[in-house]
Amino acid sequence: NAGVTQTPKFRVLKTGQSMTLLCAQDMNHEYMYWYRQDPGMGLRLIHYSVGEGTTAKGEVPDGYNVSRLKKQNFLLGLESAAPSQTSVYFCASSYFGNSNQPQHFGDGTRLSIL
Amino acid sequence: GENVEQHPSTLSVQEGDSAVIKCTYSDSASNYFPWYKQELGKRPQLIIDIRSNVGEKKDQRIAVTLNKTAKHFSLHITETQPEDSAVYFCAARGGNNRLAFGKGNQVVVIP
Numbered sequence: 141n142a143g144v145t146q147t148p149k150f151r152v153l154k155t156g157q158s159m160t161l162l163c164a165q166d167m168n169h170e171y172m173y174w175y176r177q178d179p180g181m182g183l184r185l186i187h188y189s190v191g192e193g194t195t196a197k198g199e200v201p202d203g204y205n206v207s208r209l210k211k212q213n214f215l216l217g218l219e220s221a222a223p224s225q226t227s228v229y230f231c232a233s234s235y236f237g238n239s240n241q242p243q244h245f246g247d248g249t250r251l252s253i254l
Numbered sequence: 255g256e257n258v259e260q261h262p263s264t265l266s267v268q269e270g271d272s273a274v275i276k277c278t279y280s281d282s283a284s285n286y287f288p289w290y291k292q293e294l295g296k297r298p299q300l301i302i303d304i305r306s307n308v309g310e311k312k313d314q315r316i317a318v319t320l321n322k323t324a325k326h327f328s329l330h331i332t333e334t335q336p337e338d339s340a341v342y343f344c345a346a347r348g349g350n351n352r353l354a355f356g357k358g359n360q361v362v363v364i365p
Contacts, residue, residue, distance in 0.1 A: 182343060182357040183298070198352070199255075230297065240286040240305055243353065245297040 142166050146231050146246035153221045153253050161216040161249050163231030171234045172214035173198075173243065174206060176227040183230065189214055221253045256281040256348030260356035268364050273331040275342055275359045280325065283349035287327045289318060290343040292358070298343060302329070334363045 144165045153159055163172065170191050175183040185198030189208040203225060205217045214233075218225060228250050232243040257280040267273045279287075288303035304311045304318045304327065311318050317330040327346075331338055341360050345353045 180357060183355040185352060188352070240303075240347070242288055242300045242303060245290075245299070247297050 144231055144233055144244050144246035146229075146249050148249060149247065150250045151252070153218075153251065155221060155223060155253060157221050158217070158219050159221065160218075161229055161231075161251075163214045163216070163233075163246060164212055165214075165231075165233040165244075166212065167233060167235075167244065168211070169233035169235055169244075170211075171236060171243075172208065173232045173234075174204070174214065174216045175230045175232065176200065176225075177230060177248075178227050186216065186229075223253045225251065226253045227251060255350055255352070256284055256346050256354035258344060258346050258354045258356040260344055260359050263357070264360045264362070266362045266364060267334050269334055269336060271334055273329075273334055273338070273361055273363075275329045275344070275361070276326055277328070277344035277346075277356050278324075278326045279346040279348075279354075281346065281348035282322075282325065284346040286347040286353075287318070287320060288345050288353070289329050290345065290355075292341045292343065294340075301342075331361075334361075336363050336365055339363045 147162045173188040174186040187206040192211040195206045207215045228248050230248045231246045234243045235241040285306035290298035291301045292298045315332045320327040341358045343358045344356045
């Protein structure tokens, strides 16, 4: 049982480049989330999805886009990477968002923007 | 939205002693409070959680207490061991159904 899988694990980009981070879950979870983790800042929600075909903004959505074309996948896109987006990105999923179900996290993607 | 604060930022304890981390939250509608442990370079992992209709929950050496009136909840680790060294995050699910995380506490267990 893989749980939540994130690809890639590491990536270095130049300013202005674009890329997509992939999150896949095999637990049939409805809700999926993208967080960024910066030193001393905890986990901050970027975007989330309450089901296939839906997306919503979180706490820090600027500069990112997301898509949930399939229930098991949640993609995070950076159209024009900036150094401020250097961070560790975590994907998470849960059965539902309003039934006190825990969120399960992936291993993270470490992204550096030069 | 919900705002969660954690104190202290770093906690050092002697092996075998207890560690307590306290979090405060702002949204009185919050009803779910998980705690996550994150070891260096790894994913956050849920270690214990509590619902708002319960005041205390225990799982072996770990316990969580919730004071809804004062809007704070605490993680208690007894008989600490070196493998308890990690960053611990508290979170609260507010009225918007989203988890708000605290900034984390570094716990260092000194052998």
